Amino acid sequence: MMDMSFEKKGRLEDIVVWPGDQEVDKFVYTPGIHGTEFAKGLKDGKILGMKCKDGKVYVPPLTFCPDFSKGEIAEIEGDWVVITYTIVYEDMYGNFLEKPKVIGFLKPVNGEGGLIHYLNVPIEKINIGLTVRPVFKEERVGNINDIKYFE
Amino acid sequence: MSRVAIVGAGYYGFKPQTIDLSFQDLMFESSSRAYASIDPRKDIDAFVDCQEDMWEGIAIADEFAPEPIGGALRPTFTVAGDGLQGIAHAYMMIKSGYFDVVAVESHGKPSEIKTLQDIYRFALDPQYIRPLEPGNPLFYAGLDAVAYIKRNNVKREHLAMVAVKNKNNGLRNERASFSTKITLDEVLDSRFSIYPMSKYEIAPFSDASITFVLSSEENVRKFTDTPVWIDGIGFSTETGSGATQWHEFGRMKSMREASKMAYRVAGLDGNVDKYVDFAEVEDRFSFMEPLTVEEVMLAKEGEAHKMLEKGDFCFNGYKPINPSGGSLSMGVQLEATGLARLLEAYLQLINKAGMHQLKGVSKALVATWRGVPTYSSVVALLSA
Numbered sequence: 001m002m003d004m005s006f007e008k009k010g011r012l013e014d015i016v017v018w019p020g021d022q023e024v025d026k027f028v029y030t031p032g033i034h035g036t037e038f039a040k041g042l043k044d045g046k047i048l049g050m051k052c053k054d055g056k057v058y059v060p061p062l063t064f065c066p067d068f069s070k071g072e073i074a075e076i077e078g079d080w081v082v083i084t085y086t087i088v089y090e091d092m093y094g095n096f097l098e099k100p101k102v103i104g105f106l107k108p109v110n111g112e113g114g115l116i117h118y119l120n121v122p123i124e125k126i127n128i129g130l131t132v133r134p135v136f137k138e139e140r141v142g143n144i145n146d147i148k149y150f151e
Numbered sequence: 152m153s154r155v156a157i158v159g160a161g162y163y164g165f166k167p168q169t170i171d172l173s174f175q176d177l178m179f180e181s182s183s184r185a186y187a188s189i190d191p192r193k194d195i196d197a198f199v200d201c202q203e204d205m206w207e208g209i210a211i212a213d214e215f216a217p218e219p220i221g222g223a224l225r226p227t228f229t230v231a232g233d234g235l236q237g238i239a240h241a242y243m244m245i246k247s248g249y250f251d252v253v254a255v256e257s258h259g260k261p262s263e264i265k266t267l268q269d270i271y272r273f274a275l276d277p278q279y280i281r282p283l284e285p286g287n288p289l290f291y292a293g294l295d296a297v298a299y300i301k302r303n304n305v306k307r308e309h310l311a312m313v314a315v316k317n318k319n320n321g322l323r324n325e326r327a328s329f330s331t332k333i334t335l336d337e338v339l340d341s342r343f344s345i346y347p348m349s350k351y352e353i354a355p356f357s358d359a360s361i362t363f364v365l366s367s368e369e370n371v372r373k374f375t376d377t378p379v380w381i382d383g384i385g386f387s388t389e390t391g392s393g394a395t396q397w398h399e400f401g402r403m404k405s406m407r408e409a410s411k412m413a414y415r416v417a418g419l420d421g422n423v424d425k426y427v428d429f430a431e432v433e434d435r436f437s438f439m440e441p442l443t444v445e446e447v448m449l450a451k452e453g454e455a456h457k458m459l460e461k462g463d464f465c466f467n468g469y470k471p472i473n474p475s476g477g478s479l480s481m482g483v484q485l486e487a488t489g490l491a492r493l494l495e496a497y498l499q500l501i502n503k504a505g506m507h508q509l510k511g512v513s514k515a516l517v518a519t520w521r522g523v524p525t526y527s528s529v530v531a532l533l534s535a
C-alpha cells in the first residue's frame with residue numbers, strides 16, 4: 001500500500017513563511033459601447049439606460065437587449081424605488097466602521113433593472129418601496145461615484 | 152447506465168489556520184486518507200480538482216493540481232468553482248461510460264490570504280459596484296437577506312435561531328471549529344454586522360482539503376461495502392454582480408433550478424420532503440438556510456422559518472438541517488465548502504458521523520452555493 005502522510009511540525013519556530021503579492025491590481029477595464037455612454041452620461045449628471053423593442057428602458061445599459069436585438073440609449077428620468085437594502089456596520093475582519101454604510105438596490109420607476117448605491121436616508125425611515133432620487137456630485141469624472149447617493 | 156457511488160472520502164484541516172502545511176500538503180493529506188485502500192495510480196481513471204487562482208495566490212493554479220492528488224500525467228483537469236461542481240463533473244464522466252473511477256479534490260486555505268476582503272471586493276463588477284465603498288464586500292448578502300425576510304415576514308429572531316441551532320449542533324462535531332454554546336438572547340443582544348445579521352450569522356473561514364472517490368456500480372465492491380449512491384445531481388448559474396439588474400433579490404433561482412435538475416436525474420416522482428431524511432445545506436449567511444430549504448422545495452414558500460421555529464430542523468427534529476453545524480460552525484473553506492456539506496452527509500449515511508450521528512438515516516440532500524457575489528448552486532441527492 002502507499003506511504004501515508006508525513007509527521008507534522010507543531011512548534012511555530014520550525015515553520016517558515018514568506019510574504020507574497022498578487023500582481024493583479026492594475027487593470028484597464030473596457031465598459032463596452034453602451035457602458036461608455038453610461039459613463040459619459042454620469043459626467044453630464046444623467047443616468048442613461050437602453051430602450052429596447054419592448055418599449056422598456058433597461059439600466060445599466062448593456063449593448064444588447066434581453067431579446068438579443070440592439071438597444072438605443074435613453075435617459076432615465078423620474079423617481080427610483082428601493083427594492084432592497086442593507087446596512088454595513090462591520091468589515092470582513094470584524095472592525096466596526098466609523099459610520100454605517102446604507103446601501104440599496106434601486107430601480108427606476110420608469111425603467112427596468114437598477115443600480116446598487118448608497119442611500120442617504122435615516123436608518124429608521126428606510127424601507128422597501130421607498131421612493132428616492134439620485135443626487136450628483138458637482139465635480140464629475142464619469143464613474144458610478146459621480147452619484148453622491150440616492151435620497 | 153451505471154449508477155454512481157461515493158466509495159471513499161478523506162479530509163484534513165477544518166481549523167482556522169494550518170500554518171504547518173502548504174496547500175499542496177493539505178491536498179496530499181486529504182487524498183492519502185481518501186485512498187487508504189485505493190492505489191490512485193492504478194485504480195483511479197481520472198481526477199478533478201476544484202480551485203480558483205485568486206484564492207491560491209498563484210496564476211494558472213491548475214499547474215499545482217495534479218501531483219498531490221495522484222493525477223500527474225493522467226486524465227486530470229481543474230474546475231474554477233465549488234467542489235460540488237467537481238462532483239457533478241465526475242458523475243457525468245462515469246455516466247458517460249468512459250471512466251469507472253474518478254477522484255475529486257477541493258481545498259481552501261483562507262488563513263494564508265492577507266487580503267481576503269480585497270479579493271472579495273475584486274469579485275464585484277468593476278464599473279457599477281466596485282468603485283463604491285460599501286465597507287464590506289459581503290454587503291451583497293445583506294441585500295438578499297432583507298429582501299427575503301421582508302417578503303416572507305421573517306423576524307430577526309428566526310435568523311438568530313439558525314445561528315443558535317448550527318453553532319450548538321457543531322459542539323458534537325470535531326470539524327466544527329466555530330461551534331459554541333450560544334443562546335438566542337446572546338445572538339439577539341449582539342450588534343448587527345451586516346444588517347439584518349450579527350457576526351454569529353455570518354460564517355468565518357477555515358482551512359481544509361477534502362477528497363472523494365466516485366465509482367461506477369460495477370466497481371463499487373472492489374473498494375467498499377458501504378457505498379453512498381448519488382441518485383441525482385443538478386447545477387445552475389444565474390447572474391452575478393455584473394448583471395445585478397437581472398437578479399430577483401431575496402431568491403436563489405439557481406438553487407431552485409439545480410434542485411429541479413437533481414430531482415429529474417433521480418427520477419424523483421413528487422415530494423422531496425418524503426424522500427430525504429436530513430439535509431446539509433448552504434448556511435454561510437443565516438438567511439441562506441431557510442431560503443435554501445424553500446428553494447429546494449423541502450418547505451413550501453414562506454414556511455421554512457415557521458418550521459425552524461417549531462424545531463423541525465433541530466438535531467432531533469422532523470427534518471434535521473445541518474446536523475453537522477453547517478458553515479456557521481465549520482467555517483467557509485472557499486471552493487471546498489460544498490464538499491464539506493457533502494462530507495457531512497456522506498459520513499451520516501455510512502454511519503461514521505461520530506458524536507453527531509443521526510439515527511436511522513438512509514437518504515440525504517446536499518445543497519450548496521459558491522457564495523457572494525455569484526449565484527451558482529449545486530444540489531445532490533444521496534442514498535446509502
